[in-house]
Amino acid sequence: MRLSRSFLPTLKETPSDAQIVSHRLMLRAGLVRQTASGIYTWLPAGLKVLRNIANIVREEQDRVGAQEVLMATIQSADLWKRSGRYDAYGPEMLRIKDRHERELLFGPTNEEVITDVVGQELKSYKELPQVLYQIQWKFRDEIRPRFGVMRGREFYMKDGYGFDIDYKGAVDTYRKMMLSYLRTFQRLGVRAVPMVADTGPIGGDLSHEFLILAPTGESGVFYDGALDTLDWLADPVDVDKSEDLEKFFNNVSSYYAATDEKHDDKAWESVPVERRREGRGIEVAHIFYFGTKYTKSMDITVAGPDGAPVHPEMGSYGIGVSRLVGAIIEASHDEAGIIWPDNVAPFKAVILNLKVGDETCDTLCEALYAKAPERFLYDDRSDRAGAKFADADLMGHPWQIIVGPRGAKEGKVELKRRATGERFELTVNEALTKVLSA
Amino acid sequence: MRLSRSFLPTLKETPSDAQIVSHRLMLRAGLVRQTASGIYTWLPAGLKVLRNIANIVREEQDRVGAQEVLMATIQSADLWKRSGRYDAYGPEMLRIKDRHERELLFGPTNEEVITDVVGQELKSYKELPQVLYQIQWKFRDEIRPRFGVMRGREFYMKDGYGFDIDYKGAVDTYRKMMLSYLRTFQRLGVRAVPMVADTGPIGGDLSHEFLILAPTGESGVFYDGALDTLDWLADPVDVDKSEDLEKFFNNVSSYYAATDEKHDDKAWESVPVERRREGRGIEVAHIFYFGTKYTKSMDITVAGPDGAPVHPEMGSYGIGVSRLVGAIIEASHDEAGIIWPDNVAPFKAVILNLKVGDETCDTLCEALYAKAPERFLYDDRSDRAGAKFADADLMGHPWQIIVGPRGAKEGKVELKRRATGERFELTVNEALTKVLSA
Known part of the structure; x- marks a missing residue:
């Protein structure tokens, strides 16, 4: 692109309303412009970054057999009433009435829609497992949007949903996704460390957040620096083999990594001092197994091996694509500006x-x-x-x-x-x- | 993709609520599923088609120097009040209130947003011309959504906006876009014929709709079949030369082509009988010069060559990407199913x-x-x-x-x-x- 003819407006002054460095640099480097509170227009250079990230996410999802779909941004409230979440969801949900006074909403997440679509089509356990994902705009009506695209209202996210016939299958899917995420972040040129997160009433260890180390992170993090040196792109895991996935997962889990909420002083002491990494982290992804929560509440079944109906086991797998643009800048910049990793940069x-x-x-x-x-x-x-x-x-x-x-x-x-x-x-x-x- | 593991659900029965062939085939071939009235989820095969079309549109836009941006789906009502369209726009606009009771809307089109963004950045005539486009989801709250994705409520569209310092520049941009569109449709494997459309109070001949011939089209069309034989991909137009663009435009305009609204029996008779093509057409694109309508109402100026402020001249350039999926099927199918053109097909x-x-x-x-x-x-x-x-x-x-x-x-x-x-x-x-x- 010739700069003389292109729309790449840079700013010399630092915008006064931008509190964190990624927000300031995204405005100054001409990546985005705000058009309403927490709502942004992506200019040519910003869009190239967004798309580079999305393409790497997509390639790594496809690599482990996930299939891309695309759900609408607008959903019917009826689906959320079926799952029981419509009343439970707070004011972050953007509720809408159409011209016929029917209740709609701008999807903040898509468990209901995907469970409904899959439930209508799948008949037999033979058609499982399935992992379906999309990369689509979502909306959360934050009470106080800030930090630019890091906590905006309309945001771009990869959300994926796994369907398995039993717990064992769901565990395999979960581990496959964890590997896919680690590969994704490595290709993006950042290190995002998986840390055990809350599972709520479901229990177990199948919930991980991925955090990027940066001073403006919302959580304190503690982890074993050995994790930074593992090369996931070279790891010869066969994602069709349970044993391989188990070995991979046990290896990741053997290294200490925790947010301040889950931090355990005693375990921390067993990490060699020179490998202890402590700082703040930005959450950029979350993987979560939640069993039959939605397939039961929405009454979705497939025929099991003995012909009896079975509620498939599900998990959800998210990556904040637009948030990553900000997070990468938080992790990679200096006084003079942004330092793009090669695979993410708008131009080589x-x-x-x-x-x-x-x-x-x-x-x-x-x-x-x-x-x-x-x-x-x-x-x-x-x-x-x-x-x-x-x-x-x-x-x-x-x-x-x-x-x-x-x-x-x-x-x-x-x-x-x-x-x-x-x-x-x-x-x-x-x-x-x-x-x-x- | 292995069919045994993929989510490509086909239907043997013809869905009873689908009135036109493209809607029936899109459901039967597993391209989309409806999730609310006029709102669809794109399944893996459908999404591949949508993306193939979008990529060709993008390549041909970039080829003539247009730059891609991405605006949010949600807009502030304030911008539309500035342009004066907020009250004028009918119930097709999905109006929304956020948690602070601020008025938002789901963008049906983006003249206001782009004029605002560009207006904030451009200072001088030297930075013009600019053509900015996006491919993004839009919403029109149709009173009676039907015909599947052909008249849905949430739809995927390429919308582009040209900014020029004067009328002469705007005409060049208009012609450039017409060429880009003709090349786009040829690569998509369909013929879309440009026909003069209403310009309203602005007058002149700088408004064209592009129509694909298909029995379910909403307009009657009459055109010179010689247009079907022109090879735009081989046409050596230099889009940086006004003379080339003029020659190209005069050539296209020399062939008869009109919808029934504009049909002229006398001119029709001058078309050799064997070249007369008559039938119905589906509108898939629209290009439109509208001068200073928005730059004046929103008071956007740049400094002209003499330093005095000038309102840039604008045009808008749309292609219905999701609509095209249906339109291509309407134009290319038989009793047994869809016949995808090579460049559009989900699989080779x-x-x-x-x-x-x-x-x-x-x-x-x-x-x-x-x-x-x-x-x-x-x-x-x-x-x-x-x-x-x-x-x-x-x-x-x-x-x-x-x-x-x-x-x-x-x-x-x-x-x-x-x-x-x-x-x-x-x-x-x-x-x-x-x-x-x-």
Whole structure:
């Protein structure tokens, strides 16, 4: 994209109403603009980030056999009356009446809709297990929306729902999802640590929150730093084998990790001192087994192996996609701006033409840009170099390809890595290879 | 995807409440399920179609320099009060009050939001032109939703908005969008003919609807069949050149095309008889120049070349993405089911294993499937052949790769083209090449 023609408005001043760094940087880097309290428009660069995250989530869900569907944002209140949650849900639910005075709502979550759809179609245990997920906008009418997209009202979320014929199957599904989530976060370039969460009346250990370490996190967290070094992408778990899933789950669970609510001083002391990680964490995902809660209340059954009706066992699996945009920035920025992980960045690199109008610079930049116009942002504005550097650092492109008149004459560019500040003097081809293979 | 493990529920019976063929086939082929009046859940196959369409729309928008953004579904009523449309809009607008009794609405369209966002950022004529678009869910509270996704309440739409400094620029943008739309529909495998539509008080000829010919269309249409033979993908229009755009627009406009409202018997007679196409059409897109209507009412200006404030000229550019799923089926089906155009189909081909359990058949099918598991549906169910053929025809996969025990022994398969019924006896590699290169 050519910066001169694009809609990527950056701000020099820090917006006064933004309390946390991710909110400030998202406004300053031109990722979002607020259009109503807790409601945002995603500008081109912000949308690219949102979509990059969603695509990685999707690939990792598909990889473990989950299937994507898409439910409407608007739901009928009748379904929630069937499950018994309509009256129980608080004022965070956006309740709506249509022109015929029928009660609707903007879905804050989708257990009812998916249980209804699946219940109408599935007849036999042979059709299970099924994991269905969607990535869709949801609404929670927060009393005091704040922190930008971290606690907005309309938010983008991946929500998945597992259906199994029995507890054993549901446990396998749960573990499969945990692996999928760990792989997802690793690919996103952040570490999100799974920590046991409340299961309510259901009990057991099948509820985990995933938290990203960042100073603005809402919970205190304590965990074994060994978790940060495990490579889930290289782990040879066969997700179709119960034994493999069990081994994987036991391995994860063997490391200490807890929020302050569940923290256990005694267990903490058994973690070697040099591996103790303590700080604050932002919740970005939650996986939760809840058995037959909805299949019983909504009376959904399939025929079991002996022909008798069985209420399928369910779990729900959520990732806050729009929240992650903020959380990643909270975990990855410096004084100058955002530092995007490679897989999340809106552009792989920015090409900084330091002397627009100089034929050598222009020719070299155009040739570079033509190699991958979708992956490069080309700063072809006739601004001074200082302003270009500041915007590049603010927007957080993983690489800056700096083209000045002196180097250009020799076919050379300077390559800067945003995360480390390292600089390399390279030929055009060397720079291209380094950037595009990252 | 393996059919035995997937959520692709087909129906043998025709649902009694579905009045038109696309609605019936979308239910029978397992593309959608209704969850409330005029509100649908998109099942895996339906979502793939929706996304294939959206991706082609996106590529063709990006190609002409439009930039994608994403606005929230929920808007503040305040913006609509600024433009003066809040009271004027009828009961189709879903009006909502939040927990603080503030007036919100589910966006039926987004002129106000985009004008507000752009107005806050753009300062100078030098930053124009801009075309911003989104593909997002919208809501119109139809009094009597019907025809499935063709006239639903929650619908998926691409809406784009052009901003230019003057009329001449706005005309260029309009023509660029018309070309982009013609290319989009050609790639989708349907012909949508642009027809002059009402411009209201603005006048001029810068309003076109695009209609797909189908017996259930809501308008009568008359057009010159020569339009069906023009190849927009091969047209060498340079969209950055006004002269090219003008030539292109004059060429399109030189062919007769009109809905019954605008039909002119005299002009019709000048179309050679053998080229006259007459029938009914479904509106799937609308492009519309409306000048300074919103920039004036919302008081948005940029500095013109002489420094004086100028209200930018606008146009809006819509494509009904979810509606297109229905419209394409209306235009492309037979007694047995859907006939998907190649670029839209949820799967490139279905592999029909006629004898699951037979080692030769199973081995050959698995080998075929492994070549492109994302693009093939593998019917590995142990049903009888007749049921498999019926489902394959119903779901409308462009190709059927039929694997029976006799052929399999010789490494041969039968390839059936859904659209024509042609059958080819081929080796496995020949079949693969034919299917994957289509």
